[in-house]
Amino acid sequence: MNKLFDFNNIDLYSVVRDVIKRLWIVLIVGSLGVMVAFTIMQKTYVPSYTSSAIYVVNPSQSTGYVAGNKMEAESVVEVFSSILYQDVMRHKLMEDLGNTEPNFSSERSVELIEGTNLMKLTVSSTDPIISFKTVGAVMDNYHELSEFLKTNAVFDQLRAPTVARNPDNAFTPRTRSLQIGGICAFLTLLILIGISIFRKTIKTENAVEQTLDTTLLGTIYHEKKNRTIKAKVVQSVKALLITSPIITNKFIESVNNIRMKIEYERERNPRKNAFMVTSVCENEGKSTVALNIALSLAKEGRKVILIDADMRKPAVHKMLDIPKKQITDMASLLQGKIGLDEALYKGKDVHIDIIMSSHGHSRTNEYMKSGAMLDLINKCKELADYVIIDTPPMALVSDAEALLDRVDYALLVVRQDFSFTSDIVNCISMIEDSTTKFVGCVLNDYKVFRVNSKRHSYGYGYGYGNSEGKVVEVYEGE
Numbered sequence: 258m259n260k261l262f263d264f265n266n267i268d269l270y271s272v273v274r275d276v277i278k279r280l281w282i283v284l285i286v287g288s289l290g291v292m293v294a295f296t297i298m299q300k301t302y303v304p305s306y307t308s309s310a311i312y313v314v315n316p317s318q319s320t321g322y323v324a325g326n327k328m329e330a331e332s333v334v335e336v337f338s339s340i341l342y343q344d345v346m347r348h349k350l351m352e353d354l355g356n357t358e359p360n361f362s363s364e365r366s367v368e369l370i371e372g373t374n375l376m377k378l379t380v381s382s383t384d385p386i387i388s389f390k391t392v393g394a395v396m397d398n399y400h401e402l403s404e405f406l407k408t409n410a411v412f413d414q415l416r417a418p419t420v421a422r423n424p425d426n427a428f429t430p431r432t433r434s435l436q437i438g439g440i441c442a443f444l445t446l447l448i449l450i451g452i453s454i455f456r457k458t459i460k461t462e463n464a465v466e467q468t469l470d471t472t473l474l475g476t477i478y479h480e481k482k483n484r485t486i487k488a489k490v491v492q493s494v495k496a497l498l499i500t501s502p503i504i505t506n507k508f509i510e511s512v513n514n515i516r517m518k519i520e521y522e523r524e525r526n527p528r529k530n531a532f533m534v535t536s537v538c539e540n541e542g543k544s545t546v547a548l549n550i551a552l553s554l555a556k557e558g559r560k561v562i563l564i565d566a567d568m569r570k571p572a573v574h575k576m577l578d579i580p581k582k583q584i585t586d587m588a589s590l591l592q593g594k595i596g597l598d599e600a601l602y603k604g605k606d607v608h609i610d611i612i613m614s615s616h617g618h619s620r621t622n623e624y625m626k627s628g629a630m631l632d633l634i635n636k637c638k639e640l641a642d643y644v645i646i647d648t649p650p651m652a653l654v655s656d657a658e659a660l661l662d663r664v665d666y667a668l669l670v671v672r673q674d675f676s677f678t679s680d681i682v683n684c685i686s687m688i689e690d691s692t693t694k695f696v697g698c699v700l701n702d703y704k705v706f707r708v709n710s711k712r713h714s715y716g717y718g719y720g721y722g723n724s725e726g727k728v729v730e731v732y733e734g735e
Contacts, residue, residue: 265467268460270705271674275453276446283449287442294437295430304424306385308392311416312376330374333410334367337376341365346395353394354387363391375415385421392418457678459671461705465698468678471685472697474668475515477546479704480508496576499549499556500607515546515699516553522666522696523643529665531634531644533693535657537680538650541672542701544572547647554643555608562601562641564633565613566660567649568621573613577604584615591629597636610641621649625659634663651684652676661691669698 276283314330340346342365363382370377380391396412459465465473480497499509523530534547544567551563565573565587574584579602590600590612602611612633624630637644646664648657661667667688671681681698688695 263464263468266460266464267454268674268705271460272450272453274704276449279449283442283445286445287438289438290441291434291438295434298428298430298433302428302430304383304428305381305426306383306388306421307379307381307425308385308388308418308421309377309379309416310392310396310414310418311370312378312396313413313415314374314376315411315413326374329410330369330376334369334376337367341367341395346398349398350391350394353397354390363387365391365395376412381425389418389420456674458674458676459678459681459700460674462700462703465671465700469681469685469698471695474518474697474699475511476700476703477511477515477542478507479702480505496548497545498576499552512546512549512553516550516557518696519550519554519643519666519668520557522694526665529694530642531638531646531664531666532696533646533648533657533660533664533667534670535648535667535684536650536670536672537652537676537684539570539653541650541670541675543650543670544576544647546670546699546701547645548573548576551609551643551645552607554645559642560640561609561643561645562637563609563611563613564637564644564646565611566625566646566656568614568618568624569649569654569656570617571614573611573647574615577607577611579604581615584613586616587612587614588618588624590633591624591627593629597633597640612637621656622654622659625656630660631663651687652680658687661688661693664693666696667691667693668696670701671698672701673703675702 314333315326316329363380366379368377368379369375378392378395380388380395382388382391396414459468462473462476465471482497497504497508499512519532532550534543534550536543544565548563551561554561563573565571568587573579574581584602585595585600587600589595590597597612600612602613604611618624634644634646644664646660648660651657669681669684669688685695685698
């Protein structure tokens, strides 16, 4: 639970989705990297121009021996290197090039070309003319420096210096700045991937059982509400219901699997038939799950009463598109103003009885803790085979907590990659500390793409079997 990194909770879809959603950050950081790198390189760029000349070094009285010439050249180069930056050279250059300090910021070097008696004199500076003139000035003052060289060597020019047309360190801001921008974008991408992987939410089915250490009651895969552009504009589909003709078989089968497990719990103890459906936060789909479980049970011929106990933000009437004028408010029932028969809304198309609110209420916790609420639940248990209670989120208000000891079972809807794991664990602990039996979690709005050899495809549009018995499942978000 407290592990920094959980392999069971790595989901490729979540990582890809997070990267795509935050791709603008990668682009902005990369662009900033390009602009900042270009500006810095432009302001700090110092060109360097090099001029060089090659001289043949021979003793004034040559013996004709090659070895002797090389030795003489080595001696001259060694001493020549030592005086290039001495004051005597500095003064001579000042006389020839002008008595200004910038003229002497050049880099001067002399080397012996290996295996020969050829000396190469090289000068680099920010001005190509200075580099060119300095080479000539150094050699023009050779006779003045001969006493330091302690030799009567003769220098014959083999290659004259030329004025450099292009700097040695060519200014290529576009290429380098793009490279730096690419590196910045790549590092940002790695950070986003790391944030996605290390985010403490539930992303996989394995994480429900391993990280939360609880039962996975079922998985409901992501289902698009509106599949066409026109439908998205007018929001023609207000809820995902198994009774809708456009709902896929995958969604229906997921709900039916959860319903069968609820039936199993009921069969083990026929007297206990009140199931509370809750979640940690808003927008995790608990109302959709609760309503679909009730609809699935009703399709099997069960007598079902659905109580929308989320009196602060009632949603069931919106999902079923029930006009408010047809609703008898649940608060009137709990206040004793009306009886249960008057409060029950008997749906003609959905074949379930519903107790709900027509509008939001405050101070709902008092209703949940009241004796009237306990009497309502008990009466519904006697009238129906199953009582499904949709409650407010546990992390936001205490209404669900107040109902825990008044229901028989509780299941927690966990939306993929939504609520923090620590909050989910706290809610599970709260349920387990009560007298209510916790039957497990429903992983909702699950999005994934993978190759899975253990699952079987249902119907069409989401699974294709191959010769190896594998099914390729691709579920894309809206």
